[in-house]
């Protein structure tokens with residue numbers, strides 16, 4: 001839906017009617033495809049970018065913007081992370097086909113060193129371009145999603161195994177993620193000035209019981225409860241129920257994760 005506002009064309013958000021002027025992304029999720037060293041069409045549909053075994057980066061079918069809050073549409077975005085695609089960039093290495101969890105390094109398609117170099121360079125550029133902080137909550141591997149963001153995944157092990165320069169010998173995804181982030185930060189420091197996107201619009205405020213105003217009304221509309229602009233016990237109960245259904249921490253507080261899950265992030 002498009003309408004004119006003071007002569008400027010703006011695109012309406014799908015659910016809340018908020019004007020969205022610039023797409024905003026909240027996080028980068030790093031994956032392996034579970035396939036060969038070359039991406040196939042399924043991979044290119046599932047991820048925004050796939051780095052092949054030679055380190056070359058392939059653009060996926062969907063642009064990063066297709067997953068932006070307020071723009072994402074069913075079947076028209078990169079579906080790379082269960083219940084966490086809104087606001088999430090999905091970048092993958094084409095690797096680990098026929099891989100066995102118990103013996104990752106025996107995989108025929110174990111990631112190559114050049115591949116990891118190309119992949120992390122691309123991740124660094126994406127974080128720069130989209131203003132994504134290189135932190136545990138915002139730049140993380142698929143295997144870290146359930147641990148750090150508490151969004152349930154189904155036995156995802158990308159990346160819980162050491163590869164390339166990773167020094168830790170554990171299968172702890174956060175320890176491995178910390179080493180990946182350190183490398184991404186190091187690359188960013190050495191990057192020439194990037195063409196960063198315009199600073200995105202302000203994120204939604206964190207709301208809890210007692211809050212009032214337009215953001216509360218948007219929340220109530222999305223939850224299909226009485227729209228009175230006051231965050232009372234009934235709204236809180238609806239928030240908790242929504243959080244439970246969406247595998248979020250059911251604390252009744254509407255922060256970035258809940259806004260995003262509501263499609264209003």
Ligand SMILES: [Zn+2]
Pocket residue numbers: 030031032080142156158
């Ligand atoms: Zn994954």
